[in-house]
Amino acid sequence: MTRLRPPASTTYGLDNLPYGVYSVPGQTPRVATRVGGQVIDLTLLLGEDVFARPSLNAFMAQGHQRWAQVRARLREAVSGDVPDPAVHDLADVTLHLPFEVTDYVDFYASEHHAANLGRLFRPDSAEPLLPNWKHMPVGYHGRTASIVVSGTDIVRPHGQRLPADAPAGSRPAPEFGPTRRLDVEAELGFVVGVGNPLGEPIGVTEAERHIFGVVLFNDWSARDIQAWEYVPLGPHLGKSFASTVSAWVVPMEALQAARVPTPTQEPGVLPYLALAEPWGLDIAVEIEWNGQVVSRPPYAAMYWSPAQMLAHLTANGAPTRTGDLFASGTISGPEREQRGAFVELTWGGTEPVEVAGEPRTFVEDGDEVVLRATAPGSDGGRIGFGEARGRILPAR
């Protein structure tokens, strides 16, 4: 037996206890938690078969009462003597995509991000926000098959894009080639543990019982492909080549101390979107580009909350299922160094940032981008979200 002794400064203490899926050579993947720098096998720790699986879906489907019970048992179990075979150093394991993604919606919930993109892409318009933006969390569906776990390399995608040197006002034919404007979007993703049947929306006050936890999410974006394709049906191949999620799902219950009011919503929202309790999240995100932190987007500045996103997503009776993922959209704060996408940070590529001494605009081959985040925990310290890491390989 082992007594876990995480350092006092850890962001993976007893107030975090995230869930992930790990394997060691010769063993099939199964569910674990993380304490300090160690990964703890939950099948061995708690003696339950629901964790002897390659995804969290079976456990998540058991519902929010079970989530609370298991979390309480887990907190007790990792405080006592832990069976040696259950404990691995993080460096010795492979981490896998922690859940099977059944449907995926990406929202657009940051007012600063939406307004920045409006100014960049509709410079002649007096209103940076579109008319619907303050009335609903605008979102769209994306591809589930291309959601990959942190650490997966990202191949620069090909696609249709207009020639770089096309004269303004001309109508050039598109070319097909590797994207020239590869970007990141720093987001959080929310994982549905228990869904809703067809025709029965999830009320905004019921969201707590449906949302299992939170992941980091990098919605890699090829801006030139996206710009050419997206009217009128929205983004498709500019996004669908890959999205990176963190390997750890932080349970909503670990985020009680991070709950804050969302910014005032004016004009007032329709009743089906009206919050009864604070659903904002004081989560500090950072974007590291080739080892240098270039932006610190504050999640607390997000206009639309996850409860509102889920209520909107199902308001027409659309069903969700265990493993549904909805992401926040790019997190951008009011300041330049809080912008969550490089197209904003470098203002469409016109205002480079210095990365390791070089002026940079979009992501280049060989670059590595890592998202990280922390939030206040319940024990006075902070809790961590792992990382969403991706390195860019040249186009094939």
Add this chain to the structure above:
Amino acid sequence: MTRLRPPASTTYGLDNLPYGVYSVPGQTPRVATRVGGQVIDLTLLLGEDVFARPSLNAFMAQGHQRWAQVRARLREAVSGDVPDPAVHDLADVTLHLPFEVTDYVDFYASEHHAANLGRLFRPDSAEPLLPNWKHMPVGYHGRTASIVVSGTDIVRPHGQRLPADAPAGSRPAPEFGPTRRLDVEAELGFVVGVGNPLGEPIGVTEAERHIFGVVLFNDWSARDIQAWEYVPLGPHLGKSFASTVSAWVVPMEALQAARVPTPTQEPGVLPYLALAEPWGLDIAVEIEWNGQVVSRPPYAAMYWSPAQMLAHLTANGAPTRTGDLFASGTISGPEREQRGAFVELTWGGTEPVEVAGEPRTFVEDGDEVVLRATAPGSDGGRIGFGEARGRILPAR
């Protein structure tokens, strides 16, 4: 043993042999084919466990050589003596969603549909088609969880929409309520049998080995919800409440006699979309509204082919999997009575059609809409696609 004796006029003869999933009371769903008005259990007929499952996915994943081998064996087996317990009358079985949908993309492949919508929604523009339309099959992702099998009732969805009586040019606040402009979209859906790994696109000449078969697809659409939400990220809740697929998947191999050239593509397409063989499909679709056929959209008029859609969908390296579904978008021909959506057929609701003696524009509570289709078969007759049937229940 039984000798099947389908009538000579059947559209479910030996040149069709579609795949579906059925159950009878007390038995779990499993795979079957249809001959005439009878459903034949494939586990009992062929003695293979891969069919003793509630979806086609395991069989589809075995690849196109297996599809051909099984089809040949099936044709032989249903021509001879068939074990009695394998045979059920269609009226005695329940048909289920035939495959597990892993990702879903809806395209926009009809030039007549895209041009009609351009004229309806952008009347001031000289060009009904947007600049990208002739260069790529434009498409977007949709929700897989709300794809239901033919016969499932459709509840009129709620959503945000602008007030019906808002003065032109005003900026009214949206209301939340049941859609007032519920519409259909007559489409075909293409089912991916074998997908592609992340980063390895499916070439347009390789599509044959990946596309398993074809279903009817009704992409129910709430036009008022869609109109308010869709800029800039595309359709979402105006579509995600439900889509109806037929219970039978017609194998691509059954459609050899239906293969025709697609319309001339001018300007020429980029090399990754260039077809080496005819990929158009001469499939005659019809839309029945409360028992009356109101439109006969010709699939042969579609501008973009399924091979091009699949090549485009994966051109950026996006992976597909067994059970991926991509739909064609509304099928509309050049004539009024060939339009595949009621918003086109009634020109935005301004030119009602007569249905059972009443002038009608959009779909009302209690209405039933059925899609059907036939194509030339290899034995000189025609083959059928079952139906995509849905009845509208009032909003809850």
